[in-house]
Amino acid sequence: MxxxxxxxxxxxxxxxxxxxxxxxxxxxxxxxxxxxxxxxxxxxxxxxxxxxxxxxxxxxxxxxxxxxxxxxxxxxxxxxxxxxxxxxxxxxxxxxxxxxxxxxxxxxxxxxxxxxxxxxxxxxxxxxxxxxxxxxxxxxxxxxxxxxxxxxxxxxxxxxxxxxxxxxxxxxxxxxxxxxHVRFGTFEVFFYRGQKEQVKILADYVIAKHFPELVEPEDKYPRFLQEVVLRTARLMAKWQAVGFAHGVMNTDNMSILGLTLDYGPFGFLDNYDAGYICNHSDHQGRYAFDQQPDIGAWNLTCLAQALTPLMSVDEAKEALNHYQSTFASHYIDLMSAKLGLKESGKLVVPLITDLLDILHKNHIDYTIFFRALANFKQDATKNNATLRDMFIDREAFDNWAREYKLQLDKENSADATRRTSMLAANPKYILRNYLAQNAISKATDEKDFSEIDRLLHLLKTPFDEQPEMARYAAPPPDWANKIQVSCSS
Structure with missing residues (x-):
């Protein structure tokens, strides 16, 4: 050191x-x-x-x-x-x-x-x-x-x-x-200025430093774009599965390495709301939670356009064509893991979409529900009352749970084994806006930074029980609904 x-x-x-x-x-x-x-x-x-x-x-x-x-x-x-x-x-x-x-x-x-x-x-x-x-x-x-x-x-x-x-x-x-910290917008600035040589210099630099396996192939530029497409698709799937909304998915905030970059008015879902808008400045909902996958694709077309001095339009389109299938397959895999399913793919999509629909209609906390679902019992004599009582429409949950149980039975799923895998796939702790606001208030009002360090320690291992920190897994208090986060920082 x-x-x-x-x-x-x-x-x-x-x-x-x-x-x-x-x-x-x-x-x-x-x-x-x-x-x-x-x-x-x-x-x-x-x-x-x-x-x-x-x-x-x-x-x-x-x-x-x-x-x-x-x-x-x-x-x-x-x-x-x-x-x-x-x-x-x-x-x-x-x-x-x-x-x-x-x-x-x-x-x-x-x-x-x-x-x-x-x-x-x-x-x-x-x-x-x-x-x-x-x-x-x-x-x-x-x-x-x-x-x-x-x-x-x-x-x-x-x-x-x-x-x-x-x-x-x-x-x-x-x-x-x-x-x-190279962004999609780093390529765009030179493309729109007509500086094709700078686009090439930047692409060669990024490839040599971060994608060395692509230095030698003759088709290195289309393959480079395709790799960025794949990384971005997988990143979007991870955001959606964990319930994270970025808030400002401008192309200058998109990492060429598929990293989450430039945290501004972000937010994790509390109650599941597919149209959640975390950015108070996003009046049209362009960057709403359910729009993120499509915006990821849109931003990639902007990057592809900026790279057209290095490849044909057809090659750029071919690279972009990998986005939707990669996002969908990765998202389904992640959601199947959250549900504790061994099977993935199209057969389990109705289980996922039907669940999200009833979570939305019943205003169920996304993180708390999936963590609690690890305790689902397949035994027909038990009605999973704790889970059931989260829902206003208990019949809707019963109908979904019946299909869920059929899938688990089909997979010969064992409650104990499935619970372990689900706890590893569903965090107990996320950075809810009210937790961040508590740390900010202490820091700005009292110059007390202890809550920042406490959260930093907590969030390093969000899948662990950490019983002494259980209060940080609670639903947000009523005052949290008044928190507004905008682009201003």
Whole structure:
């Protein structure tokens, strides 16, 4: 494990032509203080956990000092925001400090969110507020604990400096860590500028670094697009199965590696609502929960268009054709696992869709129900009263449970074995909005950061019972319905 000053930087993105970025050091925050430190992420970059306690740590990650070996820059990209192309988006408030290569040979971007204005900030201040950094910090770790590809975060550094949003808030930086921050929009900016050579340079860079098996084949570009299609389809399936709504699926928020990126107004489902809109700013419901798979496909067509200088339209269409079948098969597999079924495929689709329909109509908590379903008894003399009593329309549950039991009997399912597998597929703990809000309120009102660390620890193992933390698995209180989350951060 290394000291901060000994991190092994290998800044490959900084070696690309100047068209891809602007050299930009962070703008220092005043009087920085530690809000939270993630020791597990420190290990990814071979950083000794005790380094988080040094005064120099705050200086490096608040912009007051430059890490030895780093090469701070702002990445250029464009993107489609709510369906409309915006020719330049940034990065307006995040700075790639550099890329650390660990002892295993893995590269990790150190991406300082809230590092101040860049040449791409337009009129923005380039800052982040403590509220939004807490949400991203916790949710990225929650997603990792759920087994969903995601960026992660090393730390939050706070400051009492004022940042103006809908109201005056305090500022913070988030040290985001990811294998890459290249987005669909990184390709789009060069395509729409007619800079075909830059599209090729970027594609060759991404392929060499992240898809080395594709470097040699003559059809490497169509195969690269197809790999992004497959990864994105699987990511969308994972979001839908766990009940996660991203909220702002603009193409500039879509990772070229199929990672969950840029947590803004996200939300996990409480009561199952297929049309759940987590983003208060999404007045048309473009990014509603049930729209995410189609938006994933739409965004991929934007990426495919940006890559047409490197392949024919037919090759791009062929790559895109893999999306729907990959999403559907992966989603059905995930939902079959949540139901404890050995069988997957078309035969079990009615069980899945019928269940989601009655969950929606009866306003049943998605996470709590699936966790409780692990206790379903096949014995005909038992009526699974606890599950049944969750429903207003108990007859609807009875009808579904009858079909469910028939499928379990057909598979020779055993209650105990199935329960074990279902508990491993259905989390007990998710980052509900009210849990995040409790941590934010303590942090902003009292400068008490203990709830952040408590949630960070809890969400690392969301499938474990953790009986001492059982209250965090409770349904949301009534006041949680008033929480509104928008794009402002």
């Amino acid at each position: 290394q000291k901060l000053e000994a991190l092994n930087f290998d800044n490959t993105y900084a070696r690309l032509p100047d068209a891809f970025f602007a050299h930009q050091p962070p703008t220092p925050m005043t009087d920085p203080y530690m809000v939270s430190f993630n020791a597990d992420v420190a290990k990814l970059i071979d950083l000794h956990p005790e380094e988080g306690m040094r005064a120099e740590f705050l200086e490096y990650f608040s912009g007051q000092r430059t890490l030895p070996g780093s090469s701070p820059l702002a990445m250029l990209y464009a993107g489609h925001q709510f369906g409309h192309f915006v020719p330049q988006l940034g990065d307006g408030r995040a700075i790639l400090l550099g890329e650390v290569r660990n002892q295993s040979g893995e590269h990790w971007d150190l991406h300082l969110k809230g590092g101040g204005p860049t040449p791409f900030s337009r009129s923005g201040d380039g800052r982040a507020v403590l509220r939004s950094t807490i949400r991203e910090y916790l949710c990225s770790e929650a997603m990792h604990g759920l087994g969903i590809p995601t960026s992660r975060a090393l730390c939050i550094v706070g400051s009492d400096m004022e940042v103006y949003r809908e109201s005056i808030e305090t500022g913070a930086t988030l040290m985001r860590v990811s294998p890459s």
